[in-house]
Amino acid sequence: MAHTRTKLPTNTATPRNPPALAPGKPAEPRLERIIRKRDLPQYTGLRPTAIDDAIAAGRFPRPIKLGLRAVGWRECDLLEWQLAGLAASTNNK
Secondary structure, eight states: OOOOOOOOOTTOOBTTBOOOOOTTOOOOOOOOOEEEGGGHHHHHSOOHHHHHHHHHHTOSOOOEEOSSSOEEEEHHHHHHHHHHHHHHHHHTO
16 A cells, blocks of 8 residues: 655645734734743843842833743733833933
């Protein structure tokens, strides 16, 4: 018995290539990416202690609880924080 490959359609949607929306059709909700605390220094460029200080001072988004001991940040909150910082730095020049 010969093995045949099934060809995937070329219009397959992927996370980097979302499906096109039909006119008048509402967008489907998407899951938000959660950034864990161990990944924040790479994401923000700040040391962990600087992140903790900024959270305590109210200058950084507060984390959301993921479990008993796990926290994370919504990527959209971090992007807003970064954009606000960029806007403030360009206004000071």
